Amino acid sequence: MTLEHQLADLHPLLLRFARAQLRHDSLAEDVVSETLLALLEKPEGFEGRSSLRTYATGILKFKIIDVLRARGREVPLEPLDEQSMDEALDALFQADGHWKDPPAAWQEPDRALEQAQFFETLQACVDRLPPRLGRIFLMREWLEMETAAICAELDITPNHCGVMLYRARMSLRECLDLNWFGETR
C-alpha cells in the first residue's frame, strides 16, 4: 500500500482526535492537514521506528498543543454546563459520604484493551463529556500534559483543574461501567 493510501486510511481517525480535542472543525482540519503534509514531506521520519499510526498521532499531538497554546486564553471556555454532572456525582454518595451503590470490580479489564470495540466505547464516553471537561481530560490523559501546564493554558486555578479532572474521571468510570463492563457481569 502506498503512503498516500495508508494516510488516507488514517485520516478519519486523526480528524476525530483533533476534533475531540480542539472542538473546532476548521482548526481540526488544519492540524490534520499539517500532520499529513509533514508525513508526506518527510516519510523517512518514521521508517523502522514505529507504526505510521503511532508516528502520525505523535505529530498530531504536537500540532494540537501548538494550537492550544496559540489560542490560549483568547477563546473563552464554554459556560459552565456541569451542574447536572455535579448533581449526578453527588447522587452516587449517601449523605454520610459512603457509596450508595458500591462500585463493583470490572472483570478482566486487560482483555478489553485488546478489543477495538472497547476503544470505540471509550471514545464515545469521552465524546459525551461536557466540552470543557472533555478538553481538559484529553489534555491530561491523551496529550499527557502536566496539570500545572493545563492550568496555565486555560488560566484556571489548580483546584478548579483538579475538580474538573475528578468529574471527568468519575463520569468516564460510570460510562464504561454502564456501557462496557456492566454487560460482562
Added chain:
Amino acid sequence: MNERSGALLRLKCQEVSRLLSSGQDETLPPADRARLRLHLVMCRACRTVSDQFDFIRRAMRQLDHERPPEGTPL
C-alpha cells in the same frame, strides 16, 4: 503520629474518590497519603475505584495504538 483516635484519620468514600483523582495528577501530601492508604485497606469499593482510575489512564494512553481488526485471532 499523636492522634489516638482512628476517627480523626478516617476519610469518607466521597473524599477518597476525590483524593484518588488528585493522586493521578500530583503527589499527595504525606498526611493525605496515609489516610488514603488506611481507607483503601478497609474499603473494597474504593480499592475498586482506585484500580479503575488506573485502568482508565492505561486505556487512554493506548487510545491511538494500532490494534488488529475485530475477529482477528490474538
